[in-house]
Amino acid sequence: MATKQPLVLLVDDEHDLCVLMQMTLARMGIKTHIAHHLQQAKLFFSEHKYNACITDLNLPDGSGLDLVKHVTQNYPKVPIAVLTAYGNMEIAIASLKAGAFDFVNKPINQQHLHQLLTKALHVPLVDYSEDNLQLEHQLLIGESKPMLKLKDTIKKVARSQAPVFISGESGTGKDVVAHLIHKLSNRSDSPFVVINCGAISEELIERELFGYVSHSFAGATQDKLGLIQSANGGCLFLDEIAELSLTTQSKLLRALQEKKIRPLGSEQEIDVDFRIISATNQNLEERVQQGKFRQDLFFRIHVMDLHLPPLRERGKDILLLAEHFIKNICLEWDIPSKELAEESKRFLQNQSYAGNVRELRNMIERAITLCDGQIIGLEHLQYSQKRNFSAPLVEAPLNSESLSNTQESSNQIPSEGLEQFLEKVEKEVLLNALNQTHWNRTLAAKKLGMTFRSLRYRLKKFGLDSEDD
Ligand SMILES: Nc1ncnc2c1ncn2[C@@H]1O[C@H](COP(=O)(O)OP(=O)(O)OP(=O)(O)O)[C@@H](O)[C@H]1O
Ligand SMILES: [Mg+2]
Structure with a gap:
């Protein structure tokens, strides 16, 4: 904690509620001051050094949101949380956007208050240390203008408890950013739990997220802790969130609003405290308009919005990366380091990178494999490009004509048997689509007329899933 006995300001015009909170906080060893209106709260702030503040939103002389803005601007290191009427998500979200650290539903649940203050009072201890600055530069490479701006936002976002939504094309670094936010946050000592919503079937995902009790379905021989519960105290990273079914979306929304979950087959609700980070390379707003993604969940997860620019818009970062x-x-391979020839540098700077940082990494990895000497020349980079990305991005004939070419002669009976032959053809078609889209799996799935989930399944089957997933 920041001081031996932390000091917290409580702002609410309901005297009894303040006294009740004061007693709860006193049991946690926290000293409190009480203000009953906005001006008094501002005055107290100018006179005392608070470690945290909790404010009601409806104050006799103004809105608690004004206090949130005032504190965020003038005392940026002091976390301020708001008290909201139960279920009023819009206001809760508006407060988070204004800079509130978190919110507590009324009537106040003592456990939530305890969790909130434990987190809040740790906040000033993180974020500003040299170690964290180091961490940020080690994990997220980039000095271009959009990346510096992003790093700045990440630092701010990391301090809050607000849900973070990360968008950006495939391979731009969404996983990297999610990890970084967690590492820089006051939850970094607690778990960071990742779930790839696109990789798990709809049936399994609810069991995975919420857990279950034994005998809740055939095969459930023992209780299983859900991922949300495993993330208790920490972060839950929902990757490819656009893939969640509408049913799971409603359940997730409830967990987020009420901070409670009920495992499958259980009668009991369990309190959970987790921060949600979500990511997608799809246009989630468009999915909301199409009725495929719940608008209320969209607003709930979309409080802090981070966008990763495509690599082609990051200029000098290409060479840095x-x-x-x-x-x-x-x-990693324990070989002497290599350098890029000048012409290789120019070449790398001129690529369009549809597969973004992942494509650049793959290109470098292949070039290193091919280069025996110390200098990576154009031939090493172009060779890998020729082999993997030579197909034009325009629609190529992924149709029966190209298949019959692959087969050479469609009326022959394949010697390896039908199953193996079909697998060979399937793999070839997948690879074609991936190469044509520079390994952008969303685009490849579109080209192949299949869902992203189904493509992922097939890639796994053929061992073509990249190792960083
Ligand atoms: N700024 C960066 N600095 C260092 N490595 C990076 C950076 N951005 C991405 N990478 C690396 O590039 C690869 C792809 O990044 P990542 O998996 O985070 O992309 P993504 O946006 O989550 O992609 P997808 O939408 O396909 O899930 C990883 O190997 C990651 O470590
Ligand atoms: Mg990812």
């Missing part, structure tokens, strides 16, 4: 990958891969 390339050099970072060369250094790391050589270290």
